[in-house]
Amino acid sequence: MDCALDIFFLEAVLNGLLLAGLLALLALGLNLVFGVIDVVWICYAELVMVGMYAIFHFHKVVGLPLPVAMALGILVVAVAGVILHAVVIRPVLDTPPINQLLVTGGVLFFLQAAATMAFGVEFKNIGVQLGSVSFADMYFSWNRILTFVVALAIVLVLWQFLRRTFVGTAIRAVSQDRQIMPLMGVDTRQIYLITSAIGGGLAGLAATLMVLQFDIYPQIGLQFGPLVFMICVLGGLGSMVGGFVAAFIIAQFITIGGSCFATEWGYAVAFLFFMVIIFIRPQGLFGGKV
Amino acid sequence: MLKLTTGALALGLAALLGAAGPAAAQKEIKIGVIYDLTGPFAAGGSKAAAVGTQIAIDMINEKGGVEGYKVVPVNADAQSKGDVAINEAERLLNDAKVDMLMGVFSSAHCVPMAAKVDAAKKFMWANVCVASAVFKDKNLKYVFRGQVHSDQFGEASCQFIADNAKSKLGMDVKDVRVAIIHEDGPYGAGVAKGNKEKCESLGMKIVHEEGYAATSTDLSALVTKLRRASPDVILHTGYNPDITLFLRQSKDAGLKWKALIGHGAGYGQIDKLMATFGKDADYIYNVDPVAAQLLDPKTLKPGLGDITAEMVKRYKAQTGASEVPPHASMGFNQSWYFFTDVLPRAIKTHGGIDPEALRKAALETDIPEGGTIQGYGVKFNPPGHPMAGQNARSSPVVMQYIGGETKIAWPTALKTIDPVLPLPKGHTYAR
Numbered sequence: 241m242d243c244a245l246d247i248f249f250l251e252a253v254l255n256g257l258l259l260a261g262l263l264a265l266l267a268l269g270l271n272l273v274f275g276v277i278d279v280v281w282i283c284y285a286e287l288v289m290v291g292m293y294a295i296f297h298f299h300k301v302v303g304l305p306l307p308v309a310m311a312l313g314i315l316v317v318a319v320a321g322v323i324l325h326a327v328v329i330r331p332v333l334d335t336p337p338i339n340q341l342l343v344t345g346g347v348l349f350f351l352q353a354a355a356t357m358a359f360g361v362e363f364k365n366i367g368v369q370l371g372s373v374s375f376a377d378m379y380f381s382w383n384r385i386l387t388f389v390v391a392l393a394i395v396l397v398l399w400q401f402l403r404r405t406f407v408g409t410a411i412r413a414v415s416q417d418r419q420i421m422p423l424m425g426v427d428t429r430q431i432y433l434i435t436s437a438i439g440g441g442l443a444g445l446a447a448t449l450m451v452l453q454f455d456i457y458p459q460i461g462l463q464f465g466p467l468v469f470m471i472c473v474l475g476g477l478g479s480m481v482g483g484f485v486a487a488f489i490i491a492q493f494i495t496i497g498g499s500c501f502a503t504e505w506g507y508a509v510a511f512l513f514f515m516v517i518i519f520i521r522p523q524g525l526f527g528g529k530v
Numbered sequence: 531m532l533k534l535t536t537g538a539l540a541l542g543l544a545a546l547l548g549a550a551g552p553a554a555a556q557k558e559i560k561i562g563v564i565y566d567l568t569g570p571f572a573a574g575g576s577k578a579a580a581v582g583t584q585i586a587i588d589m590i591n592e593k594g595g596v597e598g599y600k601v602v603p604v605n606a607d608a609q610s611k612g613d614v615a616i617n618e619a620e621r622l623l624n625d626a627k628v629d630m631l632m633g634v635f636s637s638a639h640c641v642p643m644a645a646k647v648d649a650a651k652k653f654m655w656a657n658v659c660v661a662s663a664v665f666k667d668k669n670l671k672y673v674f675r676g677q678v679h680s681d682q683f684g685e686a687s688c689q690f691i692a693d694n695a696k697s698k699l700g701m702d703v704k705d706v707r708v709a710i711i712h713e714d715g716p717y718g719a720g721v722a723k724g725n726k727e728k729c730e731s732l733g734m735k736i737v738h739e740e741g742y743a744a745t746s747t748d749l750s751a752l753v754t755k756l757r758r759a760s761p762d763v764i765l766h767t768g769y770n771p772d773i774t775l776f777l778r779q780s781k782d783a784g785l786k787w788k789a790l791i792g793h794g795a796g797y798g799q800i801d802k803l804m805a806t807f808g809k810d811a812d813y814i815y816n817v818d819p820v821a822a823q824l825l826d827p828k829t830l831k832p833g834l835g836d837i838t839a840e841m842v843k844r845y846k847a848q849t850g851a852s853e854v855p856p857h858a859s860m861g862f863n864q865s866w867y868f869f870t871d872v873l874p875r876a877i878k879t880h881g882g883i884d885p886e887a888l889r890k891a892a893l894e895t896d897i898p899e900g901g902t903i904q905g906y907g908v909k910f911n912p913p914g915h916p917m918a919g920q921n922a923r924s925s926p927v928v929m930q931y932i933g934g935e936t937k938i939a940w941p942t943a944l945k946t947i948d949p950v951l952p953l954p955k956g957h958t959y960a961r
Contacts, residue, residue: 252750259750363806369782379783381782381783463745467747495750498751503743504741
């Protein structure tokens with residue numbers, strides 16, 4: 241054990257907070273889609289990968305300025321979310337959950353293979369690094385700080401959107417009762433499409449921040465997908481607040497666990513905590529009763 | 531006259547067809563070639579090695595094959611997944627009925643595959659994977675590897691530091707603080723074990739040692755611990771994307787060092803490192819079997835320099851790459867001396883290409899130093915040896931990247947530069 245309560249330990253705790261921002265952002269879209277449509281996009285991390293490739297393409301190949309490429313990247317994934325719902329999800333909406341998992345799992349492998357065919361196996365990156373800030377002998381990446389701020393901001397924006405707009409209210413209403421709302425004149429098909437677009441857009445937003453921190457390659461989704469899915473389940477599938485809290489818990493396990501023991505122990509302890517919680521509360525920390 | 535001419539043409543055609551008959555019936559050796567053509571390992575060097583192997587096959591077939599046998603590759607993609615690699619090996623041997631297996635990039639694939647192939651008494655020629663665990667105390671009889679093994683990787687970096695501690699770092703060897711970090715598969719763990727044993731035997735201080743998953747999403751905790759341990763030298767063994775993640779997070783976290791020594795895989799891809807990190811990748815060291823084009827052809831057996839030049843020419847033409855990574859040499863070299871040394875002897879002396887003949891021919895291989903394009907010789911440890919099947923004459927070099935070019939820094943007999951050590955002031959990672 242290597243866990244002295246020194247400045248390095250504090251740095252690990254704060255880095256855990258910043259990592260949580262990224263994980264929370266990734267969990268947000270997945271939870272929104274599940275909460276409203278009741279379908280788990282197992283291929284969610286692959287949509288992020290699509291966004292990363294789109295940004296790379298628009299910036300490095302087409303030559304557009306990075307902010308424009310990022311905006312287009314978000315748009316591409318939002319449209320991909322709509323297509324995913326219209327083409328893949330809608331036909332299996334009323335089938336058992338296992339069918340929905342399998343088709344989105346199929347999309348996962350399709351997107352990986354398509355990315356390999358389209359972009360090759362080489363690791364790509366946009367060559368932008370934002371540097372870091374240091375104080376009191378602690379260092380923090382501007383990428384992670386930016387991600388953290390964006391994650392907080394987008395949660396507030398989404399919260400306001402769902403609370404204060406007509407469409408947001410309709411989305412919340414559909415998420416509470418899918419059967420009754422059509423009788424009240426709400427077009428659930430349209431709500432599902434809008435939710436899918438927002439879910440895709442959130443994946444695109446995550447992609448804009450991840451291209452600043454990670455190389456792009458067809459399997460990057462596998463690096464994050466299982467962790468994000470675990471966070472969503474831990475928080476309570478469909479609970480955006482739960483996902484946010486779970487992201488902070490898991491990130492602290494990873495960084496503090498990794499700091500006190502070996503890096504891999506951080507992940508091991510995080511998964512152990514997940515299993516214990518699921519035994520005690522199968523619905524997750526903030527989920528409704530199963 | 532017309533009839534005569536037609537008759538003559540018919541005769542000529544028949545003669546031509548007759549001559550073509552034996553060629554059409556040319557004997558074949560079917561080789562199952564397994565590499566990771568997709569997934570993270572592909573860009574980590576596996577694809578480069580696959581191209582190198584294919585170039586060797588092309589060049590051999592253009593010369594008319596080997597003792598009347600045409601080399602027919604049956605390519606398989608292990609997809610950077612261990613289970614796929616094993617399934618493909620079984621498919622190639624049992625369904626495609628190949629005569630032998632060749633290639634294999636990842637040690638994580640190599641360890642179980644070698645044991646399985648050997649148990650089935652089939653022949654396997656490993657080109658790239660390095661883990662000593664493939665052979666150590668396994669007494670394999672049908673698996674051979676000319677490639678350098680992980681213990682040697684681990685030893686080379688420590689010896690390089692020891693050789694330069696006083697003159698370059700101005701430190702006694704016993705004062706050098708070393709951190710060993712590695713991906714936690716057989717490859718990383720194998721090299722790290724070699725690092726630890728050698729560095730400790732030389733009296734260096736191991737201030738931190740840690741393995742991590744190559745697919746880790748975050749290495750900030752590891753970087754923080756390294757800052758706390760404050761090593762002079764970091765010995766790192768990893769694939770991609772973990773290497774780029776480590777370098778990025780180290781930069782962001784202000785981690786500094788006097789030398790960073792990588793051990794193949796992701797560190798062997800200089801063009802990728804330069805593209806990602808630019809000048810920050812300058813002065814990184816990489817332990818690997820040497821990229822053949824870096825050697826002085828005069829130190830090699832006559833004719834090998836031309837072979838290297840042809841390989842480099844074809845590699846650049848096929849891939850568009852400006853730099854030819856060591857993995858291309860590994861894929862080519864191991865295949866080349868198999869086709870030019872082992873296979874002819876199996877056919878001529880041992881009666882064919884069955885596993886028994888190939889095995890006997892491999893055990894008789896005796897190529898002196900300078901006899902392969904990567905400089906080292908080839909002599910396989912015999913059955914009963916703790917490393918039976920491993921080349922006893924293989925050796926790595928320590929290379930350094932300077933201004934986007936690869937230079938040899940160690941051993942002294944081969945070095946092409948005076949190594950830059952410690953990192954010069956002003957470098958991103960310099961203390």
